[in-house]
Amino acid sequence: MLGALTGIGLAGAAGLNAFVPMLLVGLLARYTTLVVLPGGWEWLTDGWLLTGLGALLLVEVVADKIPAVDSVNDVLQTLVRPGAGGVVFGAGSSSTTFAVDETSDLLTTQQWIPVLSGVVVALVVHLLKSSVRPVVTFVTLGVGGPVVSAIEDGTSVALASLAVLAPVVAVLLLAAVAVVLVRLVVRRSEPRRTSDGLGSVP
Structure with a gap:
């Protein structure tokens, strides 16, 4: 169970930044004992x-x-981020980490399931992020974009780190991020009321 939560947290991080969780998992597996990758994933x-x-x-x-x-960049990343999400979900959910003592058996039978799950999680997060960013840029005349981007990068690092150390917390943080993004997307789609409240403008 914790292995799946680790995979979800890593895939969610990939939806915000494709390379943060892949680099983190690879570095931790290469230089520490916090992550021990199973056979077939050592290439990371x-x-x-x-x-x-x-x-x-x-x-x-x-x-x-x-x-x-x-x-x-968001358009170009539409394929990269989900792909990265599939990789880190597959590798992370089947690895031995600080928070997961026993290797999950997710990859022993239906090997495509965790990879596909990671693709879906990362794609959903990516699409929500991509829907919100243009609005932030437009409303703030470009000033808010870098700030939001820095927050996304920090959140990706936090999600990936927590996925290894505290998977349950990582999933809770991902859920909170998803709620915020969904609310922003819904608010964007709502028609704006005119000043007299009698109509709306697109």
Whole structure:
């Protein structure tokens, strides 16, 4: 059960930033005993891969802070973030972590289930994030975009870290993030009332 929660937390983090959870899991598995990856997932600890992920993370962090570029980046990340979510869900849910003493058996039978689950979780978070960001940029004339992006990056780091150390807390944080994003999306879709309250404008 905790293995699945770890996977959900990591996939949710990937929905906000694809490279944070992948890099975190790879580094922890390579240099610490907090994460022990099962057979078939050791490639996440490859030094060249980790270097590449670090470079991609740097590009992502910078691009996501630039108005207009952030929206283009979100479009490009529509495939990357869900894919990363599938990878970290599959690796994380089947690994031995600080919070999960026994390796989950999620991958011993239906191997595609955890990967697909991670894709879905990351995609939902990504779509909610992508729906809210243009509104923030427009309303704040571009000033709020970098601030929101920094919050998203920090939340991704927190989710990924908690997924390894405290999976239940990670899922609760992810649920809170989802509620906030959904409320913002709903508020965006509601018609604005005119000043006299008799009509609405698009």
